[in-house]
Structures are given as structure tokens and as C-alpha cells.
Amino acid sequence: MLDEISPLIERLGLSDSWTLGLTSAAAVLVMLALASLSYLVMRVVVVAGLARVITRSKSRTDDLLVRMKVFSHLSHVAPAAVISLMGPAVFVEFPAVADAIETLSLVYLTLMIVLFLDALMSAGLVIYRTKPISRTFPITSFVQVGKLLLYMFGAVATLSLLLGESPLTFLAGMGAMTAVLMLVFKDPILGFVAGIQLSVNKMVSVGDWIEMPQYSVDGDVMEIGLTTVKIRNFDKTITTIPTQALINDSFKNWRGMQETGGRRIKRAIHIDLGSVKFCDDDMLTRFSQVQYIADYIAAKTAELAKYNADAGVDTSLRVNGRHLTNIGTFRAYVEAYLRAHPKISDTLTFLVRQLEPTEHGLPIEIYVFTTTTNWIEYEAIQADIFDHLLAVAHEFDLRVFQNPTGGDFARLAG
Structure with a gap:
């Protein structure tokens, strides 16, 4: 890019240092202009067009993808990609700056991809909750585990970019820290295992009326999460208990009464x-x-x-x-x-x-x-x-x- 801009600047008859400075500044402006243009194209043309296609479809469940602004993160992917590709060419005379620009743009690109996948999983969970099967097989805990792994791998990718090391190096280090990770993530691990047991054995579902006197619980299950379960009691208070408590302690589920149709x-x-x-x-x-x-x-x-x-x-x-x-x-x-x-x-x-x-x-x-x-x-x-x-x-x-x-x-x- 500098080869195309430099002859235009040289015609001004400036010194070599001024020519180099103006050439680099002009290249930076061109790069920022192209990045801004790519952002507008993605936001106005691609994302907006995709939203129109979704809202005009016969299905109404996919409209949640638009309302939750899942695709808005894609607008930031294009400028990050432009800067990552053009940065080395623009700052060819400044290798350290070129490397820094490329690294930061890749970090930003990684962050946007992680946020897009996070929003996509959240929207998928909301769509799943509109289905009848969600009452008997909740997947909130699985989605939360997926998000935890997503952010973990995103953090590993970010560190590998900033430090210039292979992601396998960090993963190997995490393997050596398994005992520490087990201690730090004890509650999520126990909650995840408990969530699997609750779902597979159909012990409790969202909307079930349960009683646990030891926790002063008497009401309907609102949400079964990775580490906690929320219950709205009949006095309109909300009680939060650990997910594994439903496995370790006894509770009464009134679902059978509701399914029978008689009380x-x-x-x-x-x-x-x-x-x-x-x-x-x-x-x-x-x-x-x-x-x-x-x-x-x-x-x-x-x-x-x-x-x-x-x-x-x-x-x-x-x-x-x-x-x-x-x-x-x-x-x-x-x-x-x-x-x-x-x-x-x-x-x-x-x-x-x-x-x-x-x-x-x-x-x-x-x-x-x-x-x-x-x-x-x-x-x-x-x-x-x-x-x-x-x-x-x-x-x-x-x-x-x-x-x-x-x-x-x-x-x-x-």
C-alpha cells in the first residue's frame, strides 16, 4: 500500500522524513476508512438484510435472534479483519507497531466471535424454552457449561496471541493445574453432574411444584442452572438453592398430582x-x-x-x-x-x-x-x-x- 501512496506524496517535494510520515498517515487513514466502510456494509447490508429475511419468515421463534441482537456482533468482525490484514502492509516501516496492531486486531476479532457465540447460545436457550420438551428436559446447565468452556478457550486464545505462545502450551499448563481448577470450579462441576442426573432421571423440571422444608422451599421451579436452582415460593419470595442439593437431600415433587389431574x-x-x-x-x-x-x-x-x-x-x-x-x-x-x-x-x-x-x-x-x-x-x-x-x-x-x-x-x- 505504501508503494501506491508514496509517489503521490513525493510530488509535494518534501523531505524524506516528512514524506515517510505523511505516507504512513495517509495509509493509516485509508485503512481506517476501509475498516469503517466494511463495518457499515456489514451492519447496513449484511446484518440488516439477514434480520429482514428472518422477520419475514413464517417461523416466529427465529425472530428472537433479531430481538436479542445476535448478529450485531458480526458487524465488528469485518473491521477487525480489515485491520488485521492491512496492518502489516501499512506499518511495514515499523515492524513492532505492525505486530502490535495485528495482535490487537486478532484479539478484538476473537472477542467478537466469543460474544457472537455467547449471544447465539443465549438465544438458542430462549428458543428452546418455548418448546414443550423444555419443561421435562431443561438445558440451562448445559448452556452455562458451554459458555464457561467458550470463555475459557477464548481466554486461552487471547493469551496465546498476546504472549506469542501456542495455545497447546496453555492447555498443557492447565492440565498441570487440574487439582487447582477442580478446587476453583468445584461448585460448577458438582452442579453440572447434578444437572445431568436431574435431567436424565426426570427428577424435577421447570414449572414443577416442589417442597424442601429444610430449605424453606414450597413453590414452583423457575430455573435450573449450573450451580443454583431458583424456586418461586407461594408467598412470592424466591429461594435459591444449590443444584446438587436436589441430589443430596430429599424433596417432594407434586408433578405426579398435576399429571394425574386430581388433588x-x-x-x-x-x-x-x-x-x-x-x-x-x-x-x-x-x-x-x-x-x-x-x-x-x-x-x-x-x-x-x-x-x-x-x-x-x-x-x-x-x-x-x-x-x-x-x-x-x-x-x-x-x-x-x-x-x-x-x-x-x-x-x-x-x-x-x-x-x-x-x-x-x-x-x-x-x-x-x-x-x-x-x-x-x-x-x-x-x-x-x-x-x-x-x-x-x-x-x-x-x-x-x-x-x-x-x-x-x-x-x-x-
Whole structure:
């Protein structure tokens, strides 16, 4: 390049030193002009044209590449390449400067390539998260490992350029520092291995509801990273735990409940044992008018009457033979009421059972599943059921047990 510019400068009749200086300055200006022109061409023509092609395509996922400005880093590659190629020719009279310019331009070129690949991986991760498979197989930790390796190799390439050594020299030195690297990158290594185990065994996915009382975790998984997992708790706080904690410690994953489509109701009503008794004729007449158990009362009464007659039982005493009780009739009513409930599943476990009596009374436990997993709907269904059962218990001459309150003591005192 200097050979083309030097004759033009010599026509000015200047001294050799001035001619050399002006020639070098003109060459530098030409080089900077070409670098700027290459930058504009890449930015306005290549990158902008590529963005237009992507935005006009039928797919909408690739639009993220444009919105995240992935290709903007390519605009800086062209001027770095121009300076790297033209630098030795421009500063041919100054070898040290030429070497420095070439080295710095290559370092800058390496940095832009690393930033481009980093942005490309970030955009790929965002695009992957729009796919259904991302919920069952998160790749955030793999992308973070990829970025870590990318920057590591970028640092090695930069050092080799600045120091003029082969990259293999630095890689060999890193091999000798394996023990130190293992100590420095202990958490990323453990997190990477844990991430692989979580993904392969499908132990937890983004969006799963998990519980870990030892970490005060009770909420949905937001992100599974290389070293940490973020959980948004139901109180809207965010808890961050080490990824390997999900491997080393136990946790409860509610995904099975969500996939089943039903959520369990497991709650008991405690009946005062002093209110349990046999049903008399008046009670049976009243119970036979209850729609849910009218058929049950008729069938059960006939069954027991036949049994007592066949066995020759003296029914003048209730202790003899078999008779209906108010607690058994109430349990039958609860089962019939729940089977008729539109929000209670008839395909999952359905159980109304009597548990062992305690100092708190006789528990009648309901063990059923709703037809929805929505938390708000579930709580409303459960509350409606127990509102009704608590109110209807006295219709069976049963008392719901509770410890004495201040009102009870006041009535006794009165």
C-alpha cells in the first residue's frame, strides 16, 4: 500500500522524513476508512438484510435472534479483519507497531466471535424454552457449561496471541493445574453432574411444584442452572438453592398430582363419642327422607330385619342382633354425598373411613381426589364439602368434637 501512496506524496517535494510520515498517515487513514466502510456494509447490508429475511419468515421463534441482537456482533468482525490484514502492509516501516496492531486486531476479532457465540447460545436457550420438551428436559446447565468452556478457550486464545505462545502450551499448563481448577470450579462441576442426573432421571423440571422444608422451599421451579436452582415460593419470595442439593437431600415433587389431574382431600371430622348411638324408629323415619341415603336406609333396614329374624334375635334390647347406628348412617351419607359431588373424581381413590378413637373423639376421615389441581378451586371445593358436613352432622344426632372454650365454661358457671 505504501508503494501506491508514496509517489503521490513525493510530488509535494518534501523531505524524506516528512514524506515517510505523511505516507504512513495517509495509509493509516485509508485503512481506517476501509475498516469503517466494511463495518457499515456489514451492519447496513449484511446484518440488516439477514434480520429482514428472518422477520419475514413464517417461523416466529427465529425472530428472537433479531430481538436479542445476535448478529450485531458480526458487524465488528469485518473491521477487525480489515485491520488485521492491512496492518502489516501499512506499518511495514515499523515492524513492532505492525505486530502490535495485528495482535490487537486478532484479539478484538476473537472477542467478537466469543460474544457472537455467547449471544447465539443465549438465544438458542430462549428458543428452546418455548418448546414443550423444555419443561421435562431443561438445558440451562448445559448452556452455562458451554459458555464457561467458550470463555475459557477464548481466554486461552487471547493469551496465546498476546504472549506469542501456542495455545497447546496453555492447555498443557492447565492440565498441570487440574487439582487447582477442580478446587476453583468445584461448585460448577458438582452442579453440572447434578444437572445431568436431574435431567436424565426426570427428577424435577421447570414449572414443577416442589417442597424442601429444610430449605424453606414450597413453590414452583423457575430455573435450573449450573450451580443454583431458583424456586418461586407461594408467598412470592424466591429461594435459591444449590443444584446438587436436589441430589443430596430429599424433596417432594407434586408433578405426579398435576399429571394425574386430581388433588387429594385428606381430612377428618372428629365426632364426640358421647353422641354415638343406635338409630330408633323416629330416626330411621327421618333418615329415610334424606335423598342421598333413602335407598340405603330401605335396603339396610330390610337386610338387618331379615338377619335378626333368621337368627331369632330378641330385638327388645338394642344390644342384641344388628342395628343401624347414627355414626354408620352418617358415614354412608358422607359417601353418597361425595359420590354425587360433580367435583370429586370417581376414578381415583375414594374412601370414607373410621379411624381409631382418640382423646379428641372418633375421626371420620375423607380420602378422595378432586377433579382439578387448581389451588384456588381445590380449596373452595374442600371448604364447601366440610361446610356442609359440619352443618349436617347434628341432623344425625351427632356432635362434632372440640375442646371446651370460654363460652362453654361461662355456660357451666351460669
